[in-house]
Amino acid sequence: MNAEIVATGEEIRTGALIDSNSAHIAERLTNNGVAVIRHTSVGDDLENLRTVFSEIGNRADIAVVTGGLGPTADDLTAEAAAKAAGVGLDLDPAALDSVAAFFKARQRTMNAASRKQAYLPEGAECIPNPVGTAPGFRLKIEDCQFYCLPGVPDEMRRMLADAVLQQISKRMGSNQPFYRSRTLSTFGLTESRAFEQLAGFEKAFPQVTLGLQVQFPAVLVKLYASDTRDGQLNEDLAAAVGWVTRKMGHYVLSQQGDPMEKAVGDLLIQKRASLALAESCTGGLLADLLTNVSGSSAYFVFGGVSYSNQAKMDILKVSPETLQRHGAVHEDTAIEMARGARNISHATYGLSTSGIAGPTGGTTDKPVGTVCIGLATPDGATGHRFHFWFGCRSMHKQMFAAAALDVLRRELLGVDPPRF
Numbered sequence: 001m002n003a004e005i006v007a008t009g010e011e012i013r014t015g016a017l018i019d020s021n022s023a024h025i026a027e028r029l030t031n032n033g034v035a036v037i038r039h040t041s042v043g044d045d046l047e048n049l050r051t052v053f054s055e056i057g058n059r060a061d062i063a064v065v066t067g068g069l070g071p072t073a074d075d076l077t078a079e080a081a082a083k084a085a086g087v088g089l090d091l092d093p094a095a096l097d098s099v100a101a102f103f104k105a106r107q108r109t110m111n112a113a114s115r116k117q118a119y120l121p122e123g124a125e126c127i128p129n130p131v132g133t134a135p136g137f138r139l140k141i142e143d144c145q146f147y148c149l150p151g152v153p154d155e156m157r158r159m160l161a162d163a164v165l166q167q168i169s170k171r172m173g174s175n176q177p178f179y180r181s182r183t184l185s186t187f188g189l190t191e192s193r194a195f196e197q198l199a200g201f202e203k204a205f206p207q208v209t210l211g212l213q214v215q216f217p218a219v220l221v222k223l224y225a226s227d228t229r230d231g232q233l234n235e236d237l238a239a240a241v242g243w244v245t246r247k248m249g250h251y252v253l254s255q256q257g258d259p260m261e262k263a264v265g266d267l268l269i270q271k272r273a274s275l276a277l278a279e280s281c282t283g284g285l286l287a288d289l290l291t292n293v294s295g296s297s298a299y300f301v302f303g304g305v306s307y308s309n310q311a312k313m314d315i316l317k318v319s320p321e322t323l324q325r326h327g328a329v330h331e332d333t334a335i336e337m338a339r340g341a342r343n344i345s346h347a348t349y350g351l352s353t354s355g356i357a358g359p360t361g362g363t364t365d366k367p368v369g370t371v372c373i374g375l376a377t378p379d380g381a382t383g384h385r386f387h388f389w390f391g392c393r394s395m396h397k398q399m400f401a402a403a404a405l406d407v408l409r410r411e412l413l414g415v416d417p418p419r420f
Contacts, residue, residue, distance in 0.1 A: 001033070001034050001035065001061045001062065001168075001171075001172060002034070002035045002036070002037045002060055002061050002062070003029050003034045003035065003036050003037065003060060003061065003062035003063065003064065004036070004037060004038045004039070004040065004056050004059075004060045004062075004063050004064075005022045005025050005026060005029075005036060005038070005039045005040070005063070005064050005065075005066075006039075006040045006041075006042060006052060006053075006056070006063060006064070006065040006066070007019045007021055007022050007039070007040070007041050007042075007065075007066050007067060007151075008041075008042050008043070008044065008049065008065065008066065008067035008068040008076075008077055008151070009043065009044060009067045009068065009151060010043045010044050010074075012041050012043075012067065012151075013041050013042065013043040014043075019041065020153060021066045021067075021151065021153055021156055022039050022066070024153070024156075024157060024160075025064050025066070025156075025160060026039070028160060028161075028165060029062075029064070029165075029168075030179060030181075030224075031179050031181075032165055032168060032169060032172075032179065033172065033177040033178065033179050033226060034062060034168060034172075037060070038060075040052055040056075044068065044074040044075075044076055045076075046076050046079060046080055046083075049068070049076055049077065049080030049081075050080045050083045050084045053065075053080055053081055053084035053141055053146070054084045054141065054142070056141070056144055056146075057084060057085075057141035057142030057143065057144040057146075058142050058143070058144075059144075060144045061143070061144060061145070062144065062145050062147070062168060063141075063144050063145070063146045063147070064146075064147045064149065064160070064164065065077060065081075065146060065147070065148045065149065066148075066149050066150065066151045066156050067150070067151030068080075068148075068151070069117060069134040069135070069136065069148065069149070069150050069151075070117065070133075070134055070150070071111075071113040071114045071116050071117055071133070071134075072113070075116075075117075075134075077148050078119060078120055078121060078137070078148070081121050081124075081137075081139055081141065081146060081148060082121035082122070084141050085121055085123070085139060085140070085141045087121050087122040087123060088121075088122050089119045089120065089121060089122070090119065090120065090121075090122050091118055091119055092118055092119070092120040092124070092126050092135075092137075094126035094128065094135075095117065095118040095119075095120050095126040095128075095135040095137070096115070096118035097128075098118075098126065098128040098129055098135040099114055099115065099117050099118050099133055099134075099135065102129070102132065102133045103133075114133055117133060117134045117135065118135070120135075120137045120139075121137070121139050123139065123140075124137040124138060124139040125137060125138040125139075127147070127148075127149070127159055127163045127164070128159075128163075129150060129155055129158075129159060130158060130159075130162070131154060131155050131158050132150055132152055132154075132155035134150045134152075134155070136148050136149040136150060136159055136163075138167070145171075147160075147164045147167075149164070177226045177227060177228050178226060178227055178228065178229070178230045178233050179224075179225075179226045179233075180224075180225055180226075180233050180234065180237050181222065181223060181224045181225075182222075182223045182237050182240070182241055182255070182257075183220050183221070183222055183223075183256070183257030184220070184221040184223075184241065184244055184245070184248075184252055184253075184254065184255050184257065185215075185218050185219075185220055185221075185252070185253045185254045185257050185258060185259060185260075185263070186218060186219050186220070186221060186248055186251045186252050186253060187217065187218050187219070187251065187253055187260055187402060187406055188251045188406065188418050188419075188420065189219060189248070189251050190219070191212050191214050191219050194212055194219045194221070194248070194251075195212060197247050197248050197251075198210065198221070198244060198247055198248070201240075201243070201244070204243060205236065205239070205240045205243070207225060207227070207236050208223055208224065208225045208236055208237065208240045209223070209224040209225065210222070210223060210240075211223075211224070216395065216398060217395075217398050217399045217402045218253065218259065218260065218402070220257060221244055221248075223237060223240050223241065223244070225237055225240075241255055250410065250413065250415050253409070259289075260289075260402050260405045260406065260409070261289040261290050261292065261293050261405060262293050263409060264290075264405050264408055264409050264412070265290065265293045265295070265296055265299060265300075267409060267412040267413070268298075268299035268348075268349075268412065269295075269298055269299060271348075271412055273299060273348035273349060273412075274299050274300070274301045274345075274347040274348045274349070275290070275299055275300055275301065275347055275348070275349050275350075275351060275408070276301055276302040276303070276341040276342055276344065276345035276347035276349070276350050276351070277290075277302065277303040277304065277341055277350075277351055277352070278304055278306055278316050278337040278338060278340060278341035278350065278351070278352040278353075278374075279303065279304070279305050279306070279352070279353050280305070280306055280307055280312070280328065280337070280352075280353060280354040280355070281329075281353055281354055281355035281356065281357050281371060281396075281397065281400055282353045282355075282397050282400050282401045282404070283305055283307070283397065284303065284305045285397055285398070285400075285401045286303070286351070286353065286401045286404060286405070287300075287303035289401060289405070290303075301345045301346075301347045302341060302344060302345035302347060304316070304341060304344075306337065309323050309328055312328065312333070312336075312337060312340075315340070315344075316336065316337050316339075316340025316341060316344070317336070317340045317343070318333060318336040318337055318340060319336060322336055327366075328354050329354050329355055329356055329366050329370060329371075329372055330354075330372055330383075330385075331372050331374070331383025331384065331385055332383060333354055333372065333374075334352045334353070334354050334372040334373055334374030334383050334384075335352075335374040335376070335381045335382070335383045336374070337350075337352035337354065337374050338350035338351055338352040338374030338375055338376035338381055339374075339376045339381055341376070342376040348377075348378060349375065349376065349377055349408060349411075350374070350375070350376035350381075351373070351374070351375055351376075351404055351405075351407070351408050352373065352374040352375075352404075353371060353372075353373055353400050353401070353404050354371070354372050354374075355369075355370055355371030355372060355396075355400050356368050356369065356370050356371075357369075357393045357396040357397050357400070358391075358393050358396060359391070359393060367387065368396070369387050369388040369389055369390065369396055370385065370386075370387050371385070371386050371387075371388070371396075371399075371400040371403060371404075372384070372385050373385075373386070373400075373403060373404045373407050375407050375408060375411060377411065382417070384407055384417055386403055386418075386420050387420075388400075388403075388420065403418065403420070406418045
């Protein structure tokens with residue numbers, strides 16, 4: 001069974017509003033064994049809407065439409081659907097009750113404009129809206145079952161879950177396949193290099209679909225599969241996850257799709273270790289990432305942004321001679337910063353960053369994109385220098401932070417430091 005999704009409205013068509021509805025609908029339909037074959041965006045034009053509905057009616061089994069069910073003149077979904085089906089509009093008693101119930105519950109009087117929302121195509125089945133004024137409806141156009149829902153995300157999601165998915169599941173009956181997906185998060189390889197690492201996957205797992213998604217600075221490995229046998233499906237995906245993990249090795253952060261900061265936090269908890277930060281070029285981004293993880297108070301004890309050399313000397317006790325000899329962006333400076341953070345906080349590990357995020361400040365020896373990372377451990381301290389080639393300051397900061405956490409992650413795993 002295949003489906004198409006239609007998002008209506010000028011704000012969607014022009015890009016003024018991000019279409020999160022279609023993404024949610026696609027995910028829910030896919031998870032219920034329905035193949036989503038196309039997304040369409042249409043503005044508030046009656047003839048364009050009618051044409052699109054007619055075209056979909058001749059090629060899809062299911063269509064989910066969002067938007068255009070409100071009380072204003074540019075809300076045209078019901079009229080366009082009626083024209084595509086070759087029927088008129090009627091005042092629907094169930095739809096009128098749905099609209100009236102919304103106003104009654106709030107002790108408000110329903111106005112004439114809101115009454116417009118109760119006019120549905122002849123033969124349509126009302127889908128009540130428990131959290132808004134605009135009811136949806138179900139209507140068959142050609143060979144396709146249309147489900148028209150409001151564009152307000154909270155209303156759409158509630159009606160999709162309560163009514164639409166249940167009706168689709170009932171229609172599919174015992175033929176409904178099981179669907180599963182797994183996401184592995186990786187760091188340290190570009191998308192193209194990750195693809196090369198996974199050469200041979202399709203031959204090894206023809207029943208599983210592989211996809212890569214850049215979620216900067218990570219690359220996500222997506223695995224999708226469906227089968228009428230639930231047990232076989234789980235076995236196939238487990239085997240595919242194991243294969244990907246073996247191929248990508250320590251570039252894999254998490255088999256559950258967790259971000260770097262969550263993966264590092266889990267390792268710190270496992271080691272019963274704590275962490276202190278001394279940031280310069282990342283400007284507190286590392287601390288922000290780590291503390292966005294619930295439960296991070298179990299391991300994160302201190303973070304300082306020592307942006308100036310004076311702060312590095314006064315607070316972190318970086319040697320003036322080191323700064324004079326090497327400057328702020330150097331492995332030795334980063335090591336002393338990490339040691340200073342560890343000493344101040346008595347943490348197990350100290351981690352530091354000092355670099356040039358750009359777009360200005362680079363030199364021949366230290367071009368924009370250079371970062372030095374220091375790691376102080378109970379057994380000593382190490383410094384690392386990396387260079388990245390992004391043209392954006394914020395991207396450099398994100399990569400610097402991720403690289404620093406990866407240095408720590410690999411230390412906690414007992415494997416070699418990263419190489420970029």
